[in-house]
Amino acid sequence: MVRTVVAGLDGSPESRAATEWAAREAKLRGTALKIVHVWEPAPDPLAQAPMLGAETLQHWSERIPRETAEGVALRHPGLEVIAEQRHGSPADALTKAAEEAELLVLGSRGLSGVTGFVVGSVGLSVIAHAETPVVVVRAGEQAADEHEGDPAGVPSAATPFRPVVLGVDLRGPDDTVAAFAFEEAARRDTSVRVVHGWDLPPYYAYGIAVDPDFDQSLARQRDAALGAALRGWREKYPDVEVAVDSGQGGAARRLIDASREASLVVVGRRVRRAAFGAHVGHVTHAVLHHAAAPVAVVAHH
Known part of the structure; x- marks a missing residue:
């Protein structure tokens, strides 16, 4: 075939x-x-x-x-x-x-x-x-699959591709989504910008948790988990530069912002067997409607 x-x-x-x-x-x-x-x-x-x-x-x-x-x-x-x-x-x-x-x-x-x-x-x-x-x-x-230094978006062999943006969900990271993003970056000889966002737990927002260092501790935990999730991909694709954009705030907004300097945005969609309805997830749905670059939706289990 x-x-x-x-x-x-x-x-x-x-x-x-x-x-x-x-x-x-x-x-x-x-x-x-x-x-x-x-x-x-x-x-x-x-x-x-x-x-x-x-x-x-x-x-x-x-x-x-x-x-x-x-x-x-x-x-x-x-x-x-x-x-x-x-x-x-x-x-x-x-x-x-x-x-x-x-x-x-x-x-x-x-x-x-x-x-x-x-x-x-x-x-x-x-x-x-x-x-x-x-x-x-x-x-x-x-x-166009935009290149750096090419505001018109017309591909040229003389200019490098912009980064591939990868949205990572630490609640259920899936190799299928990351593999797609790293392969696309390798084909384009460009970098991967990993984007991850989170919101503070509600109880912290309401003042139940009073430790002023709590958010920093949470950030360190998230960064450590993200680093562990990416370690294998850095080793598998040593020639692909990886930049990490991780912090407090909605993942959709971070991905949309990152899309302005991207050649491609890669997000995941969990496979569902329902016969009716568009089940793509709220983050993926938002990115599809508001990203400034082509969006790849990768199904995963």
Whole structure:
């Protein structure tokens, strides 16, 4: 089976930006790029309307993915590009496509005038159910896998990649999430910025604990636990520089702040077997909507 990075394409600027990001990622990984366009049939009364006739159907179901694939192949010489059309529910079809790939890349609309994404229902559903890592990319300058010294966000071999940001939850750290982040950093020859945030226990906030050194003691405990969690990854990836951003305060806000200087933000999502609902966790949900860089959501058990 051909190793692939899959990009979901619906013809929007956001999905085209995602496809470009996916093409660069596929080249970094040495895989093929598969562009998947999902055609959701219209209800019978609408399907018979003149404006949704055979010519329009052919345009959306054949021309867009084919022409996009041709353009990507020209911009990325040597990259194998596959265009594929699927039918049915976009969320179901993309989740299925993710199962056959190393990575799924989706587009998401940028918030007008505000840093961040608008992650639609299809994207959230795919993220909540896919067990393959999913990357969300928006159109515009932040859609590029940004490099230092490149404010326009256009990749260049002459400038290094910005760091990969990794969100760590010490309550249930998982090797799958950290492995993804360190691999991405190694591919980009860049560093990993580990972000961890916590809030003081409620009883301390209400003054029940009166030791003024309590917060410092808690910080030392957290730093020690974080150091232990990262020790194996430092040894496995000795060439990847690791910076730690750990402190009191919400993890989501720290990750969103760190995303402004990142090429990629990596967060986790615990696998849940519920058939309905978008279970991605409140931190991951916030990062998806407000990060200033592409976001990778890595499912873990």
